[in-house]
Amino acid sequence: MAWWQVLLGVVAGLVLLYAVLLGLLWGYARRHPETVTAREALRLLPDVVRLVKRLAGDGSLPRGVRVGLVLLLVYLASPVDLVPDVLPVIGYADDAVVVALVLRAVVRRAGPEALTRHWPGTPAGLDLVRRLAGLSAAGPA
Template identity: 90%
Template sequence: MSWWQVLLGVLAGLALVYAVLLGLLWAYARRHPETVPTREAWRLLPDVVRLVRRLAGDGSLPRGVRVRLVLLLVYLASPVDLVPDVLPVVGYADDAVVVALVLRSVVRAAGPGALTRHWPGSPAGLALVRRLAGLSGAGPA
């Protein structure tokens, strides 16, 4: 087997993994349309970034939670995305889905009170973030 056949096999494998990830992202977004309101999520982006930064800096949270939050900040700041942001709507939807998944993970590990303690925005914004995080009610923790 020559080197170009190996390279072609690796590239085909990476393309397959990418396609599977996109399929899973699409399936998640279709299954949970109420948890990924893209337009509202973009309005909340500055508050969500501050929330993630505050949560990542909270020494009382488990280390694994803080690591996930730092990785989320790196992902959001990175120009490399699962779906390029140049694609209308879909390009930004992947960011909203990734944020929702990480916030759900944080709520499971740290509790909903962590969101409330560190939320820098309005109560309406907190209600939306609680929905993104998979909390059924928008009330206090």
């Protein structure tokens, strides 16, 4: 097998993997349309980043949760995304879905009170973050 055939196979595999990841993100967003709109998620971004930093620095949370939160911060800060941020609306939608998935994992492992304890924003913003994390505004879903 020639080197260019191997290279072509690797590139095709990466494109396929990328398409599968995008499909999974799109499917997740379609199954949970009631969670939080993209506009709401973007408005919350500064408070969510502060929340994630505070949660990552909380030594009382399980190490796996904190590692996941640090990886989320790296992903959000990275110029490389699943969908480039230069694309209007959809470019930030992947970030919102990844944040939602990580916050849901935090709530499952650390409990919803961790969100409340570290939330830096308004009560209305906390309600949106609770919805993003799969909780109702009043309590666990």
